[in-house]
Amino acid sequence: MNAGRRIKYYVCAFAVLVMVAGTIYWRPAASPELTAARDVSPAESAGDTRSTMPVVQKEATSLPADPVSSADRPLPVSMLISPSQYDTEIDGRLHEDGNGNLIVDVGFRDLFDYFFSALGEKTAEQIAADMEQYIDGALSPRAAEQARALLKMFIAYNRDLAEYTTANNTDVYNLHGRALVDYLKAYQAYLADTRMRHFGREYSDLFFGSEEKYQAYTIARMELGLTDLPDEERKRQIEELRSQLPEKQQEIIRNHERMNEFMSREQAWQDEGVSGEELYDRRLANYGYDAAQRMAALDESNRRWQSRLNDFFQEVDQISATDWPEADKKDLIEGIKVSSFSETERLRVNVIERYRQKNNNSQN
Structure with missing residues (x-):
């Protein structure tokens, strides 16, 4: 880089x-x-x-x-x-x-x-x-x-x-x-x-002490990015800087880096159009059997969740487009929400509803 x-x-x-x-x-x-x-x-x-x-x-x-x-x-x-x-x-x-x-x-x-x-x-x-x-x-x-x-x-x-x-x-x-x-x-x-x-x-x-240490580390790391040091030496100095942080912050940084690496790899595969069995095989090779199984299950769960959300908001949009009294619309939408989602799921739906409403208001 x-x-x-x-x-x-x-x-x-x-x-x-x-x-x-x-x-x-x-x-x-x-x-x-x-x-x-x-x-x-x-x-x-x-x-x-x-x-x-x-x-x-x-x-x-x-x-x-x-x-x-x-x-x-x-x-x-x-x-x-x-x-x-x-x-x-x-x-x-x-x-x-x-x-x-x-x-x-x-x-x-x-x-x-x-x-x-x-x-x-x-x-x-x-x-x-x-x-x-x-x-x-x-x-x-x-x-x-x-x-x-x-x-x-x-x-x-x-x-x-x-x-x-x-x-x-x-x-x-x-x-x-x-x-x-x-x-x-x-x-x-x-x-x-x-x-x-x-x-x-x-x-x-x-x-503020904890964040000041992290910010000083980040600035020092940025300065290393301005040098012409070989990658291995730059990496060594970054590791040395990191070692001076509290262990908790070091672990947070490591987790972020692992997550960034994971997200970059997944995004690259998505950009390639990798899916289905090939996606599973790549995950199996990179993360192991257990992780590949969990990710496949998560993908399926997310797919079903997104499908349910799409169905719900399609009904919401249809009801909202009618000339019925606002109170009737609200009651009907709430009834559909209660029958379609669990109590915990409704908390997520409420957040998404507010986000959609905010976007709709900004476009009007």
Whole structure:
């Protein structure tokens, strides 16, 4: 693989994800809930907030499933998440210790990312208010106050990312070679500095340390792609870089590479028009008997599933094209869905329905 193609490949793994992360957050807008965080500098905001936070604790004591009575909850959880999240599980959990202090772990960042992944369906201010209500319903008052302070730190941090991205509107897709690597290095340095200003060393390492190690590895690997080293030497140096990562990340990378290799091979066979017995024989030779059998069974299962989906949505389209009352259409479609799919399958169908509806709306 030549240097240019290697660079494009690694951009997909790092550059796009890192750069888009800042742009998904909001532009500043007037809001009573967020004014205080906006009226002070990021450093002041982070400093004031951290003074109210407990130290990072390694051992988490999970809260009971329902730590407060339903009467204390401002809204049920289903009212706090966005429609696209109805069939999902909330990512991240909140914990407190026996003294009522928030146990700060990476689960809080997962929770923040989960709520704010719905940005666009709701405004940033609405999501922040929803998350505050979720916090109040999940924690005792003292821990909830600490969690709200941490939430403000994340809000201020992500606002800074959005403002930086707007002010430095570089088209990363048009950067190549050394220019791309230098840009990513500068951006990574900015991220590290901004995280330190908002979170301090301990929280910055806790929330972002793992991904920073992976991003540094990715940039170093991209730099190797710019060299004229022989393939074997380049591979050796990449392995050396990888060995410096935590074992969990190394295993993730290995799994991704195996999956990429598998997908590339399968796509090449599909492009060749390989199917049936020949496809089975190739899988048998490359993956072994058990894997070839499982893949054949999966292919058949997917074929049947796709056929059932096609039949269902054909009926949906026919019903939707009638001039019947909307309520009657909805009831009839729901009845067909219940009779055609299991409860678990209906969760998948619901997601596909929303995707189809979104596409239809964008085309109209």
